Amino acid sequence: MSEERWSEEFRLLRAEVASLIKTIPGAVSTVALRVGDRAVEISWAPHGTAATAPRVEPELPQESPAAPADVTDPSIRSVVAPLVGTFYVAPEPGADPFAPPGTRVEPGQTVGIVEAMKLMNQVPSEWPGEVVEVLVTDGQPVEYGQELVRVRVDGP
């Protein structure tokens, strides 16, 4: 692909993103563009921060059949896969894992990545606490709702 073609693609992609940002409600936090695979990645601020935040899905992935039955400790919560893909514990091969057992995490802190169709989707913890277990090995396929990481939530 020629230089001109690349920049034309980039221009179109940028225009597309600009229109997306205008039409979808909510405050945008980050935008990532990639021209090679024409990827567009847009993240919105966590819901609740914007008056027009997108509707929250009526069901929780935690209710999925993959959720564990053996966890009886109410302080243990599960971070589950937000979509089908490949799970990674670190931002790139050889890098330090995001959150090995023993790591302190805050709400919104990334504990892993699920790659789907060459897009990296960061998976955050919803709670403050300590990572007690990472249940999926690096590079393994995961289903929607599959339990990835267990967090012991800070006591009241």
Place this chain on the structure above:
Amino acid sequence: MTAPPFRKVLIANRGEIALRIARTCREMGIATVAVYSTADRDAAFVAFADEAVHIGPAAPRRSYLSMPGPIEAALRCGADAVHPGYGFLSEDPDFAVVCAGNGLTFIGPRPEVMASVGDKAKVRELMRDAGLPVLPGSDGAVPTAADAERLAAEIGYPVVVKAAAGGGGRGIGVARSAKDLPRVYRETVALARSVFGNGEVYLERYLERARHVEVQVLGDEAGNVVHLGERDCSLQRRNQKLVEEAPSPGLSDRIRAELGMYAVAGAKAVGYTGAGTMEFLVDDRGRVTFMELNARIQVEHPVTEALTGIDLIREQIRIAAGLPLAVKQEDVRLTGAAIECRVNAEDPDRGFLPTPGRLDVFNVPGGPWTRVDSGFAPGDTVPPYYDSLLAKLIVWAPTRAEAIARAERALGEFTVSGPGVATTIPLLRRLVTHPVFAAGEHTTRFVEELLDGRS
């Protein structure tokens, strides 16, 4: 026995059609992968498939309408082809492109063909250029209400405003006079924008009393196209089909031949491959006009299967694998009469309100030449997130009168009940036993006239 055309097919759909596709795959020796949302985890199509992958929550936007789930699932399971069924991603050319980009064969037409026939305004022009009759209307999209008013005055009222990206009977508004038009135009544009993400609309003369007759076509990669006769879908309410049958009652041999010829010519003109449906209107004077080309398997495809003995899903799979058509036009035999009744979880007494709920009783009919395609079993819950189709009842008999008697008998056996659940079964019984239907004199307005107490 020859080797199956694919090793493993991922079915990017749900419900009865996912199960129906998986059944043919099994008969062909092809392994299947189901994908499902949280709401469908206990569904029959999931249990039937050889493998199943949970792809998202109930909301279709994040499960059945989202591309990464089925693609990732297909790659993980080692599928070599994807069948999209109907609805959801089935007519999305981008999905076909993404499948190809991931080394997966999309079981359907080529993406560029899907794109050109998916634009209802554009396909009208393509078909007109190919010599098919079309209703008087706009050339392409109508950008403003003022343009619409000017054009409608030329075309003559009533006119229908249709979403260029529409389908499944949605995105259609009828203006009976110049007074109605600005409102109908505005409403259709707004609906098209919100439902199809594309506010383009076009205009056509509206036929008040016509029959909706569609022709099943199959095309292979070598450019061969055959038609498998017509289906009459005139029993509909608000553009939602309730009963379909073949052959279409009251069609003369001349009109039937004309329909077949137009269907093949139109499909060839766009380089159509796979199974497709050419939709036409036939007015009270027997004049045929092209409406649209649906680039997917249709809900009512079993009607054609009953008359021809041809498994349309099998043909779709074979064509996608590059195999030539198994039949030539002269080999196609249309035998007897078939009727399909769509049993929906809807309450006709409350404006066809969907009635999701638990199916405490779900006794499907059986017996000779009686086929039921359903994604449900007794005890299942009909989820509120998807269409309300509970089952398709298809009957065949040597003559139309016998097929009507068989449909009536089978509907009588069909019992469904559960808390809050109502079905269209009583209405279907009323329709198939109505003298106007028996005489084959009904038009697309019949159901509404009956419900309004005018028939």
